[in-house]
Amino acid sequence: MKPLNSNKANLLLLFTRDPFVKLVNKELEYYSSKDDSLIGFVSLDKEDKTFHAMLLDRDSRNKYCLVSMNLDLNSIEEGRKALKDMMGTYVRNEDALKKELPANDFFSPIVKSEQQHPYFTMLLDKDGFFTAAKSVIEELSFHYEDRDGNFVDQFQSINGFDARIWELYLWCYFREENFHFNYNHTAPDFLIEKMGYEIAIEAVHINRKQGLDEPANIPTVEEIFKKMENEIPLMYGSPLYSKLNHTYKEQPYWELPHVKGKPLVYAIADFHADMSMTWSFPGIISILYGIDQKAIHNNDGTISLENEAGITFQKKEISIKPLFLDDKFKHVSAILFSPCGTLPKFNRMGIQAGYGNNNNKLYQIKMCYNSSPNAILPDVIGKVVNEECRETWADGIQIFHNPFAEIPLIPEFFPHAGHHFYKDGLLRSIVPNEHTISTMTYNIKNIPIVPPSFNMHSSEEYDEIIKKWRM
Known part of the structure; x- marks a missing residue:
């Protein structure tokens, strides 16, 4: 188990954690497994002042979801130990993490190259200026609900890219x-x-x-x-x-x-x-x-x-x-x-x-x-x-x-x-x-x-x- 940058944890958990839970629990420390496949955090319950340890794994849509927890611990040290034990003994259950729909994919081109927005093309460059932006948008994509059915097409296209970036930001x-x-x-x-x-x-x-x-x-x-x-x-x-x-x-x-x-x-x-x-x-x-x-x-x-x-x-x-x-x-x-x-x-x-x-x-x-x-x-x-x-x-x-x-x-x-x-x-x-x-x-x-x-x-x-x- 190793410490996880809080900025990265907040990005990965932005659409995973329920807003109400975030209001009643103060997240204190974030960790990931040695191979980065699992993440977890230790939090403080603001009401009863006890500590919780939460372990998360990705489901088949690449969303992080809660797979194990240890509640009502007496100290942050107990929380760290509980999280380390959970990471060490965790066995992935593929059936439990299987979802009906496939993971969203914003970046496999479905728009002809001449119709692609130049910034989208730059996002595809593995050695370009926007590799960090691509990683962020990819993580967000796993949680996005495309109600119109045309998000990816517009996100890639000359006429739709700006509007879709604005909507993602909002x-x-x-x-x-x-x-x-x-x-x-x-x-x-x-x-x-x-x-x-x-x-x-x-x-x-x-x-x-x-x-x-x-x-x-x-x-x-x-x-x-x-x-x-x-x-x-x-x-x-x-x-x-x-x-x-x-x-x-x-x-x-x-x-x-x-x-x-x-x-x-x-x-x-x-x-x-x-x-x-x-x-x-x-x-x-x-x-x-x-x-x-x-x-x-x-x-x-x-x-x-x-x-x-x-x-x-x-x-x-x-x-x-x-x-x-x-x-x-x-x-x-x-x-x-x-x-x-x-x-x-x-x-x-x-x-x-x-x-x-x-x-x-x-x-x-x-x-x-x-x-x-x-x-x-x-x-x-x-x-x-x-x-x-x-x-x-x-x-x-x-x-x-x-x-x-x-x-x-x-x-x-x-x-x-x-x-x-x-x-x-x-x-x-x-x-x-x-x-x-x-x-x-x-x-x-x-x-x-x-x-x-x-x-x-x-x-x-x-x-x-x-x-x-x-x-």
């Missing part, structure tokens, strides 16, 4: 927040439940406008300001408004029997160009609330907000008002957004879990919320991604609450997300420490020296690092 995040899933309905995309509280969620994304063979191009600051006037807000608004008018079985989502009376959330991601989610974030605030807030440094060192409200947007000759001011949007409780629902996220989570090619180093630079008083600039953090990191699926999740929603969303059910509320003319936010606003991941191959870790709180520090490492 699925992991909701589970990390300890939600159960109701798979009895094909629409909306998710019906999640916690403590009897059900929420309907539909995944939306901005379609790619940049060609797949075009080089990535981040606009200049001046270009971004120009794009934020109309282009980017309307780019977010168009798919959200289209989804609002979409029907399933000739009914809008909020009228479906399994959705009616429950909060309805649209979860949107921006895939219109490579790396567009690193800078387009302000556009969603503009199109939802019609506001533009600027932080102003006063001479006495304090900060004040300069707020412009009532902004509308022009599309040719048509004036478009903010979405949350449209009466029809009262049926939408909130909009969820994240800049992190992309392939590099899965790659970072995989490196943390010990997957990947040792010749490749991941280096992440992220901007995150600065909680210091009178701060204008975000914190900027740079670090090598390794097994010591503790990134979560929740990092980067932003939830924008509709102030006019008929059925408001209760923020406490998403404790690890950033929450944003419009009140008294201002957008007020409750955000976890070091919560990501924007992130970029550099994949460095066969380089012995990588930039150092840093945590910057000022523009002077940032300029110094940029100059030194020529980023």
Whole structure:
């Protein structure tokens, strides 16, 4: 028996352990057998303060399942010994672990090579940049319920890859927040439940406008300001408004029997160009609330907000008002957004879990919320991604609450997300420490020296690092 990286254990057990059990038991230590075929953990019962040892093996669908346990032990030492004994004496019962359906397979190509998304093709490269991401997605695939029957086809294809990666990311995040899933309905995309509280969620994304063979191009600051006037807000608004008018079985989502009376959330991601989610974030605030807030440094060192409200947007000759001011949007409780629902996220989570090619180093630079008083600039953090990191699926999740929603969303059910509320003319936010606003991941191959870790709180520090490492 040998220690198991907690990041890897959390990945392998994400969809194995019941969320309720996770709430009443605190998992303390993780272990695997010498040949890595078995995993187990020692936990503390939060109620009676006893210790439990749990042993898990893979069934024929490659899902981990509980095969042996020893409960109500008096100490963590007894838990470790019990787990070691179980691993040493365990005999696999093939009949008991046999399932009717075969294991899911996302990666055997079923789409012609010319129709495959380039990122899917890169995932198949055993020596490529995304070997860790592939390991993560493969583990997740064993638990995925393909209700439409077309997930694998779309996951591999040019037109479907981005949307399916976004859905996989959301699925992991909701589970990390300890939600159960109701798979009895094909629409909306998710019906999640916690403590009897059900929420309907539909995944939306901005379609790619940049060609797949075009080089990535981040606009200049001046270009971004120009794009934020109309282009980017309307780019977010168009798919959200289209989804609002979409029907399933000739009914809008909020009228479906399994959705009616429950909060309805649209979860949107921006895939219109490579790396567009690193800078387009302000556009969603503009199109939802019609506001533009600027932080102003006063001479006495304090900060004040300069707020412009009532902004509308022009599309040719048509004036478009903010979405949350449209009466029809009262049926939408909130909009969820994240800049992190992309392939590099899965790659970072995989490196943390010990997957990947040792010749490749991941280096992440992220901007995150600065909680210091009178701060204008975000914190900027740079670090090598390794097994010591503790990134979560929740990092980067932003939830924008509709102030006019008929059925408001209760923020406490998403404790690890950033929450944003419009009140008294201002957008007020409750955000976890070091919560990501924007992130970029550099994949460095066969380089012995990588930039150092840093945590910057000022523009002077940032300029110094940029100059030194020529980023």
